[in-house]
Amino acid sequence: MLDILINAISLGILWAILAIGVFFTFRILDIADLSCEGVFPLGAAIAARIISDGGDPFLACLAAIGGGAIAGTFTGILHTKLKIPILLAGILSMTALYSINLRILGKANISLLRMNTVFTKFESMLHTGGKASTFILGLLIVAIIILILWWFLNTELGYSVRATGNNVYMIRAMGVDTDSMFMIGLIIGNALIGLAGAIIAQKQSYADIGMGTGTIVIGLASVIIGEVLFGKKGVLQHMVSIVLGSIVYRIIISLILEIDFEIHLGKIVIPISVEPTDLKLFTSIIVIIALSLPVIKQRRASKKASSMLKSI
Numbered sequence: 270m271l272d273i274l275i276n277a278i279s280l281g282i283l284w285a286i287l288a289i290g291v292f293f294t295f296r297i298l299d300i301a302d303l304s305c306e307g308v309f310p311l312g313a314a315i316a317a318r319i320i321s322d323g324g325d326p327f328l329a330c331l332a333a334i335g336g337g338a339i340a341g342t343f344t345g346i347l348h349t350k351l352k353i354p355i356l357l358a359g360i361l362s363m364t365a366l367y368s369i370n371l372r373i374l375g376k377a378n379i380s381l382l383r384m385n386t387v388f389t390k391f392e393s394m395l396h397t398g399g400k401a402s403t404f405i406l407g408l409l410i411v412a413i414i415i416l417i418l419w420w421f422l423n424t425e426l427g428y429s430v431r432a433t434g435n436n437v438y439m440i441r442a443m444g445v446d447t448d449s450m451f452m453i454g455l456i457i458g459n460a461l462i463g464l465a466g467a468i469i470a471q472k473q474s475y476a477d478i479g480m481g482t483g484t485i486v487i488g489l490a491s492v493i494i495g496e497v498l499f500g501k502k503g504v505l506q507h508m509v510s511i512v513l514g515s516i517v518y519r520i521i522i523s524l525i526l527e528i529d530f531e532i533h534l535g536k537i538v539i540p541i542s543v544e545p546t547d548l549k550l551f552t553s554i555i556v557i558i559a560l561s562l563p564v565i566k567q568r569r570a571s572k573k574a575s576s577m578l579k580s581i
Contacts, residue, residue: 337463
């Protein structure tokens with residue numbers, strides 16, 4: 270059980286990169302960018318192709334960031350210049366990226382077994398085991414990302430991006446080019462998602478054309494769980510909460526996968542177990558529960574207040 274928790278925490282930190290990218294568009298810009306499911310495998314495909322061709326894994330991560338930024342730029346152009354609604358713009362980008370990802374991979378998947386990755390290089394530098402290196406490297410990357418974003422969001426440009434997400438009409442009336450703010454936000458968010466794809470592909474030792482399916486739900490689950498459990502008072506706390514939310518999500522998923530028991534009804538035995546194919550269902554259930562918790566709390570508080578008023 271301890272190994273399961275350690276592995277879940279390490280994976281949760283790595284997947285937090287994706288969650289922060291989703292957070293940037295979903296919370297900072299207040300838009301739903303569905304291109305995530307195409308950008309994530311794009312980052313994985315770029316990194317896997319470079320590594321399999323003998324390239325440096327750290328340069329592969331930088332290339333994945335660039336690929337994600339280009340994809341975010343494309344989505345931004347569709348939304349801001351061509352005035353396509355953001356949901357449709359994201360779907361169009363995701364659809365186009367499927368073919369692009371296949372072109373980059375050259376086939377359905379690329380194996381990275383027995384190849385140098387950021388994790389193998391980090392292990393050789395620290396002389397540590399796989400789990401320790403995953404945890405330390407993941408924590409280091411996430412900490413750098415959070416610090417850079419916290420610094421950026423507290424600059425004049427960062428405040429403009431945040432204000433665009435809070436009230437686009439007000440900030441536009443103040444003379445700010447909101448189209449540019451949307452472009453910047455989409456570029457940053459998708460660059461992080463591309464990086465997440467590159468890191469996860471190297472951790473899993475393969476890149477697959479279908480590995481982006483459901484990533485938007487995974488990112489949203491981490492964001493919402495983090496907000497509900499750990500709060501969102503300031504930008505820095507908000508991002509730290511998302512990282513913790515990603516870890517909690519991975520722990521929940523790991524524990525769900527361990528479910529394996531039987532129900533005996535007389536001579537009838539009903540086996541209860543969870544398969545990896547059931548994860549999408551449980552992810553949706555987790556998100557629904559996380560979204561419902563604030564509503565349930567509010568209703569309980571209102572009932573308690575009304576009962577107190579009646580007793581007076």
